[in-house]
Each structure stands twice: as structure tokens, then as C-alpha cells.
Amino acid sequence: MAAKRRQTAQQEHAADVSIYVAAGGEESVQRVITAVYAVTKKLDQWYVRQFADLDLTQGEWSVLASLARAGDTCLTPSQLADLSNVAPSSMTHRLDKMGGRGLLQRRPDESNRTRTLVSLTKDGWALFSAAVRESNVVESDTLRDLSDAERHELARLLEIVIAGLDDIDA
Amino acid sequence: MAAKRRQTAQQEHAADVSIYVAAGGEESVQRVITAVYAVTKKLDQWYVRQFADLDLTQGEWSVLASLARAGDTCLTPSQLADLSNVAPSSMTHRLDKMGGRGLLQRRPDESNRTRTLVSLTKDGWALFSAAVRESNVVESDTLRDLSDAERHELARLLEIVIAGLDDIDA
DNA sequence: ATCGAATATTTCGTCATCGAAGTTCGATTT
DNA sequence: AAATCGAACTTCGATGACGAAATATTCGAT
Numbered sequence: 001m002a003a004k005r006r007q008t009a010q011q012e013h014a015a016d017v018s019i020y021v022a023a024g025g026e027e028s029v030q031r032v033i034t035a036v037y038a039v040t041k042k043l044d045q046w047y048v049r050q051f052a053d054l055d056l057t058q059g060e061w062s063v064l065a066s067l068a069r070a071g072d073t074c075l076t077p078s079q080l081a082d083l084s085n086v087a088p089s090s091m092t093h094r095l096d097k098m099g100g101r102g103l104l105q106r107r108p109d110e111s112n113r114t115r116t117l118v119s120l121t122k123d124g125w126a127l128f129s130a131a132v133r134e135s136n137v138v139e140s141d142t143l144r145d146l147s148d149a150e151r152h153e154l155a156r157l158l159e160i161v162i163a164g165l166d167d168i169d170a
Numbered sequence: 171m172a173a174k175r176r177q178t179a180q181q182e183h184a185a186d187v188s189i190y191v192a193a194g195g196e197e198s199v200q201r202v203i204t205a206v207y208a209v210t211k212k213l214d215q216w217y218v219r220q221f222a223d224l225d226l227t228q229g230e231w232s233v234l235a236s237l238a239r240a241g242d243t244c245l246t247p248s249q250l251a252d253l254s255n256v257a258p259s260s261m262t263h264r265l266d267k268m269g270g271r272g273l274l275q276r277r278p279d280e281s282n283r284t285r286t287l288v289s290l291t292k293d294g295w296a297l298f299s300a301a302v303r304e305s306n307v308v309e310s311d312t313l314r315d316l317s318d319a320e321r322h323e324l325a326r327l328l329e330i331v332i333a334g335l336d337d338i339d340a
Numbered sequence: 341a342t343c344g345a346a347t348a349t350t351t352c353g354t355c356a357t358c359g360a361a362g363t364t365c366g367a368t369t370t
Numbered sequence: 371a372a373a374t375c376g377a378a379c380t381t382c383g384a385t386g387a388c389g390a391a392a393t394a395t396t397c398g399a400t
Contacts, residue, residue: 009333024303028321033309035328040210042335069186090357114365114378133194139203145334151198154327158205163179164315165212260387284348284395
């Protein structure tokens, strides 16, 4: 049964790619992009379930991760909205809610009082850390069929893609 | 400037990974997963802008793609909800709206009248095809720094991951 | 055969999100 | 120095999504 499903997952993916090619996409492109989204779609499902244990939505997770990645640098609501792919007006309420839970704090920027600076509290970082450790379980499971060398190669190829991303908008 | 940004994109990614590792994640895992999400986040931004030209939201795109991938097989609202990572109750209104635009049709399943069968119309498939062809532009740009051999290798590694995805829930 | 459990879909109330307008502050121009 | 333009954040009205309850149909058990 496991073996059967393993075959069909590949077959399904191949069939999906051929649909996109039939609709006008390039094979070498669709094969990669479709695969990337197949992975993230499944991961997203698990994130929702795992984060529910921590009373965390994907949107709140995005804010938490953005602030954690910024380190000591405070971020403004606008920056957080951009990083979270969300409208600035949506960020207002989200920050209100997360601030109410004590996960972050807002303080006015003294040098420019139109800006607000957002930073993680100790509780916020603790929740981020807990979420990372929980996520790492399924993420590790996801990559379990890849050797260390293959993970390294996969990361290397993706990093080539990342390096070129910012030059495309222009 | 382009060269500078190319370096910083890699540096930023490396810094992000180290944050996740500091929070308790494994390096070999986080390096891959973080990279995958960096790519999809950027792609999602472009999809929103490109699909706006076609009056298509990401949710509607998900329905369109699911039905197209199913080919001749009709899907039920529940199946579409699962495939779109959305609640069944949300799918009802989404199908109403898309049906009103003539993109799909709902008909009762004669063999089991609790079920409803959804299928793409000709207009629906045309819109799917148009969206694929538009998306392929940025997707192709995204992979432009990868040789054919590298794309093949990237796809191969991702397909190994995909093959194991279904076995994890259990 | 009838009753009860399970499944699929749709309403309904509530919350999140969006786009637009409003408000406050900073910067540039005249 | 005053005024206008622009930027950042927040409110506001409307749409979309969720979870729970309601409806309808099928399947299983007594």
C-alpha cells in the first residue's frame, strides 16, 4: 500500500505537469514549479494543525517569523505587511491582537513620529522558538528520503533561484 | 547594484537559516525549507498581480487548477475544499461566484444525490490556460539562472520529497 | 421495514482581510 | 517661514473565510 501510493504520487505529479504543458506551459519550468507547490501545499496543511496547538494562525506566524528574522532591528507595521503579503490595514488589527497577548510591543519612533516600531517580547520569542521546534518535526519527516548530500544539493539549487528573485520585478 | 543584491539575497537567506537553527531547528532541514518558502512567497506576490488582470483570486485559481488537473473526472465541493485547503462552507460561495461567471457548472450526482459534481466549462478551461501561460512567464524568469540539467536535478529531488509526502500523516 | 449513524452540502453568525478615505507628521518647494 | 506634497498608520464599509448548526440523503443494524 505504501509502495503503491509512492508510485501514484509520482504518477499524479507527472500527470499534473502534462496538464500544465497542455495548457501552454514549458515542461522544464512546470516540472519544478508544480513540485515546489506540491511540497508547500502539504506543509501548509501541517502548519495549520500544528500551530493550532500554540493558538497561532499562519498570519500571526508570519509576523513572528519576520520579527525574529529581523533580530535586534525593529520593524514597522508597513514592513511587516509587506513581508507578510498583506494589506497595511490588516496588519493593524493583527498587531493589536498579538500585542494584547503580550507577544510583541509597539512603541513610537522618536526620530519620526509617523512611524511605529514593533519588536518581539520575551514571550514572543519563546513562542517563535516553540513553533520552530514543532515545525521542524514534520519538516524533517518531509526530507527523510533525502541524504545529506541530496539536501545540500537541493538547498544549493534553490539558493541559486533565490539569488535571482529580486532582479525580476524590475 | 544587481551584483550587490545578488550577494545580499544569499546572505539574508543564510542569516534567516541561522535564526531558525538558533531557535531549535536542524540546519540541513531549515536550509531547504526556508529556501522553498522564500521562492513560493515571491511567486505568490507575482501571482496576485498577474491574476488580477484576469479577475482571478488565488482561491479561484486553486479551484480552476484542481478541476483542470482532474481532467474528465468531476470533483465534489468537498474534494475541492480539501484540495484548496479551505473549509467546505467557504467553497459553496466560491463555486456560486465562479458558476455565475460561467467558469464551471454544478450538477447533482444521480448515483448519490447528497453529492454535487463540479466540472469546468469551456470558458473555465480557457481561463485556466490563459493563467498558465501568463504564470509561465514569471516562473520561467524565476528559473532563468538554472541550466536544463540543474532544472532536471531540482525536479528530481523535489519529486523524491513528493513521493514520501502521503505517508507522513499516518 | 424502520430507526439511527454517517456523509455531503448549504445556511448563519463571527472574525479576518481588503481598498479607500481620514489623520498626523515630515520633507521639499517657493 | 508657509504651504503643499508625500509617507505611515489607523478607521470604516464591504467582501471572503471559518466553525457550528441545519438539511437532505445514504448506509447499516435491529
